[in-house]
Amino acid sequence: MSVFSETVDWLTDSTHWSGDDGIPHRLIEHVGYTAETVAIASVIAIPLGLWIGHTGRFRTLAVALTGAMRALPTLGLLTGIVLFTGIGLTPALIALVVLAIPPLLAGAYSGLESVDRQTIDAARAIGMTEWQILTKVEIPLALSLIVGGVRSATLQVVATATVAAFVSLGGLGRYIIDGQAVRDYPQMAAGSVVVVALALVLDGIFAGLQRLALRSRPSLVPTSA
Amino acid sequence: MIEYRSIGKTFADGTEAVGDFSLQLPSRTTTVLVGSSGCGKTTLLRMVNRMVDPSRGQVLIDDVDIATRNKVELRRSIGYVMQHAGLLPHRKVIDNVATVLRLNGVGKKEAHNRAHAVLETVGLDSSLANRYPSQLSGGQQQRVGVARGLVTDPNILLMDEPFGAVDPIVRDELQQELLRLQRELDKTIVFVTHDIDEAFLLGDQVVILKKGAEVAQVGSPADILAKPANDFVRSFVGLDKGHRKLHVEDRDGTRIVVDETGKATGVLAE
Amino acid sequence: MTWLFDNFDYVWSLTVRHVWLSAVPIVLGFVIALPIGWYANRHPRLRGTLLSAGSILYTIPSLPLFVIIPGIVGLGILSPLNVVIALTIYAVAIMVRSASDAFGSVSPAVLDSASAAGFSPVQRAFRVELPLAGPVLLAGLRVVSVSTVSLVSVGSLIGVNSLGSLFTDGYNRNFMTEIVIGVGATVVVALFFDLVLVVLGRVLLPWASASRPVRSTVTPMMSFAQHLRGGRV
Numbered sequence: 001m002s003v004f005s006e007t008v009d010w011l012t013d014s015t016h017w018s019g020d021d022g023i024p025h026r027l028i029e030h031v032g033y034t035a036e037t038v039a040i041a042s043v044i045a046i047p048l049g050l051w052i053g054h055t056g057r058f059r060t061l062a063v064a065l066t067g068a069m070r071a072l073p074t075l076g077l078l079t080g081i082v083l084f085t086g087i088g089l090t091p092a093l094i095a096l097v098v099l100a101i102p103p104l105l106a107g108a109y110s111g112l113e114s115v116d117r118q119t120i121d122a123a124r125a126i127g128m129t130e131w132q133i134l135t136k137v138e139i140p141l142a143l144s145l146i147v148g149g150v151r152s153a154t155l156q157v158v159a160t161a162t163v164a165a166f167v168s169l170g171g172l173g174r175y176i177i178d179g180q181a182v183r184d185y186p187q188m189a190a191g192s193v194v195v196v197a198l199a200l201v202l203d204g205i206f207a208g209l210q211r212l213a214l215r216s217r218p219s220l221v222p223t224s225a
Numbered sequence: 226m227i228e229y230r231s232i233g234k235t236f237a238d239g240t241e242a243v244g245d246f247s248l249q250l251p252s253r254t255t256t257v258l259v260g261s262s263g264c265g266k267t268t269l270l271r272m273v274n275r276m277v278d279p280s281r282g283q284v285l286i287d288d289v290d291i292a293t294r295n296k297v298e299l300r301r302s303i304g305y306v307m308q309h310a311g312l313l314p315h316r317k318v319i320d321n322v323a324t325v326l327r328l329n330g331v332g333k334k335e336a337h338n339r340a341h342a343v344l345e346t347v348g349l350d351s352s353l354a355n356r357y358p359s360q361l362s363g364g365q366q367q368r369v370g371v372a373r374g375l376v377t378d379p380n381i382l383l384m385d386e387p388f389g390a391v392d393p394i395v396r397d398e399l400q401q402e403l404l405r406l407q408r409e410l411d412k413t414i415v416f417v418t419h420d421i422d423e424a425f426l427l428g429d430q431v432v433i434l435k436k437g438a439e440v441a442q443v444g445s446p447a448d449i450l451a452k453p454a455n456d457f458v459r460s461f462v463g464l465d466k467g468h469r470k471l472h473v474e475d476r477d478g479t480r481i482v483v484d485e486t487g488k489a490t491g492v493l494a495e
Numbered sequence: 496m497t498w499l500f501d502n503f504d505y506v507w508s509l510t511v512r513h514v515w516l517s518a519v520p521i522v523l524g525f526v527i528a529l530p531i532g533w534y535a536n537r538h539p540r541l542r543g544t545l546l547s548a549g550s551i552l553y554t555i556p557s558l559p560l561f562v563i564i565p566g567i568v569g570l571g572i573l574s575p576l577n578v579v580i581a582l583t584i585y586a587v588a589i590m591v592r593s594a595s596d597a598f599g600s601v602s603p604a605v606l607d608s609a610s611a612a613g614f615s616p617v618q619r620a621f622r623v624e625l626p627l628a629g630p631v632l633l634a635g636l637r638v639v640s641v642s643t644v645s646l647v648s649v650g651s652l653i654g655v656n657s658l659g660s661l662f663t664d665g666y667n668r669n670f671m672t673e674i675v676i677g678v679g680a681t682v683v684v685a686l687f688f689d690l691v692l693v694v695l696g697r698v699l700l701p702w703a704s705a706s707r708p709v710r711s712t713v714t715p716m717m718s719f720a721q722h723l724r725g726g727r728v
Contacts, residue, residue, distance in 0.1 A: 071644070
C-alpha cells in the first residue's frame with residue numbers, strides 16, 4: 001500500500017528527526033506534559049481517593065462524579081478552558097489535569113475497597129492507629145490497583161495531550177493537527193504511529209509495575225495458635 | 226420400574242465413582258440411596274435422567290435402555306429436584322413451575338393453570354406465584370422446586386438431597402409433605418441423602434452405599450435395623466453408638482424409652 | 496442562549512449525527528463481543544489471550560486510531576466510517592471482557608438444573624444463560640456508551656462532523672457559547688443513551704430489580720472502574 005510506504009518514508013526521513021519539529025523533541029515534549037499532568041493530578045486525586053476509600057465517606061458522590069466526568073467530552077473541555085483562560089501551556093495543563101483526576105481517584109478508592117475488611121479489623125484490634133493501618137496495611141495491599149489507576153491516567157493523558165495540539169500545545173499531536181491543515185496524510189499517520197508506540201510502551205511498563213506491586217504484597221496471615 | 230444393570234462410571238480424570246452397581250427399583254415406591262459424601266449416590270441418581278452417562282452397563286426404565294432415548298425428551302419426562310432448588314432466578318415462580326410444560330409446547334394459559342394446581346398440592350399459597358424466587362424463603366423455594374418436578378405428572382421423581390439446605394424445622398415439614406404427596410400421588414421416587422434418619426423416614430427401600438457405590442445393604446428400614454448385614458452398616462446406622470438400642474424404664478408410673486447411654490428419647494405409647 | 500435558538504437546526508442536525516455515530520459502534524460492539532466473550536468464558540486459556548488483545552487495543556489513543564484506520568482500510572480520511580470502525584474496536588475491547596465476566600457470573604447450579612428440567616443446549620443458552628448474564632452485560636454497555644459518546648467529538652478534528660464540530664468551530668471563532676452548548680449537548684446525549692439502557696434493563700431484566708437493592712448493578716460497574724479507571728480520549 002502506498003500509504004503505508006509513504007508513512008514509512010516519512011518516518012525514516014532524517015530531517016524529521018532533528019530540530020524543534022523533529023520526532024525526538026516532540027516526543028520529549030509529549031512525555032513531559034504527561035509526566036507533569038500525572039504528577040499534579042496524582043497529588044490531588046490519590047490522597048483524596050485514599051481518604052474516601054479509608055473512611056468510606058462521600059463514596060457515592062465520588063462514584064457519581066467519576067462517572068459524570070467520563071461523560072464530559074475532552075475536546076470540549078480543552079477548548080473551553082483554553083478559550084476561557086487563554087492560549088498557553090498552563091490552561092491546557094489545567095484541562096489535562098482535570099481529565100486525569102477520575103482514573104486516579106477511582107484507582108485509589110477502589111484499591112482500598114479491595115482490601116479485605118477483616119484484615120483491617122484485625123489490624124485495628126491489635127492496636128494500630130488509623131494512619132498506621134493506612135500506610136502499613138491498606139496501601140501495600142491496594143498498591144496494584146492504585147498503580148493501575150496511575151496507568152490508566154497516564155494513557156488517558158497521552159491521548160488527551162495528543163488532542164491538545166489543537167489548542168496549540170506541542171507534543172506529538174502537532175503532526176496530526178499540522179498535517180491535517182496541509183493535507184499531509186503521511187505526516188499525520190507517522191505522528192499517530194509514534195503516539196501509539198509511546199502508549200503501548202508506557203502501558204507495558206505500567207503492566208510490569210502492577211505485577212511487581214502484586215507480587216510484593218505483604219500477606220498478612222493471622223498467627224494461629 | 227427403574228433398573229441399574231452392572232453400572233460402572235469412571236470419570237475423565239480417572240476417578241471411579243461407581244464400580245459395579247445393580248439394582249431394581251420397583252415402581253410407585255420410594256428408594257433412598259444413602260451414604261457419605263463422595264460415595265457415588267448422586268452420580269447414580271443423575272444416570273436416570275442422563276445428566277451422567279454410565280461408562281459400563283445400562284440403565285433401563287420400564288425395560289427400555291435409556292441410552293437409546295433422546296436426552297432432552299427423557300429429562301422432560303422426569304421430575305428432578307436438587308438441593309438449592311435450582312430455580313431460574315429470572316423467571317417468576319409460576320413460570321418456573323410451568324417451565325417443562327412450556328418446553329413441551331403447552332399453551333401459556335393451560336400451563337399456568339396446571340402450575341397453580343401443583344403449587345397448591347405442595348402447600349404453597351397462590352399469592353407467591355407472581356414473585357421471583359429471590360423473594361421467597363428457602364423452604365418455599367424448595368417447595369417450588371418440588372412443584373416444578375411434579376407439574377408434568379411424571380412417573381419418576383429424582384430428588385438430590387433436596388432438604389439439605391434448609392433448617393431442621395423446615396426440613397421436618399418438607400419431609401412430612403413428601404410423605405403425604407407420595408400417599409396421594411404414588412410416584413416412583415429416587416431420593417439421595419447422607420442422613421440415615423431421613424432415609425429411614427422416607428424410604429420404602431433403603432440402599433446403603435460405600436465408596437464406589439458399593440452396596441453395603443439393601444432393604445426396608447425395618448429389615449436393616451433388625452438384621453444389619455455387616456459392621457459398616459451397623460456403624461453407619463448407629464447401632465453401635467447406642468442411641469438405637471432402646472429399652473423401657475419406669476419413672477413414677479410413666480414408662481420412658483431410654484437409649485443405651487441412658488438418655489431419654491421418648492415415651493412408650495399406652 | 497439566543498444563539499442556540501437561532502442555530503437550533505444546525506445544532507440539532509449535529510446532535511442527530513452524533514447519536515448515529517455513537518449508536519452504531521455501541522450496537523455493533525455488543526453484537527460482535529457477545530459470542531467472543533461467551534467463548535472466552537468457556538475456554539479459560541483463550542480468555543487470557545482475548546482479554547490481553549482487547550486491553551492492548553483499548554490502549555491505543557483515539558485520535559491516532561482515527562488517523563491510522565483510513566490508511567489500513569483504504570477509505571478517504573474524511574469518511575465517518577473511520578470513526579465508526581475505531582469506536583467499534585474500542586467497544587468490542589471493553590465488551591469482550593464484560594461479556595466474559597457476565598457469562599462467568601451465571602450460576603452453574605442453575606444451568607445444571609435447566610438442563611435437568613429439559614432445556615436443549617440451544618434453548619438453555621438463549622433462554623437461561625443469556626438473560627442471567629444480562630445485568631453484568633448491561634453494566635458493561637453503560638460504560639461503553641458513555642465512553643463512545645464522549646469519543647465521537649474527537650472525530651471533528653479530522654473533519655468528521657458531530658457535536659465536536661461545535662468545539663472546533665467555537666474555538667476557531669473565539670466563541671465560548673458554542674463550546675458550552677456543545678458540552679451540554681454531548682452530556683445530554685450521553686445521559687439519553689444511559690437512560691435508554693437503564694430502561695431496557697428494567698424491561699428486559701425485571702427480576703434484577705425485584706428484591707435486591709440497586710447496588711447489584713453498581714458493583715459490576717465499579718469493578719469495571721477498576722479495569723478502566725477513567726474515560727478515554
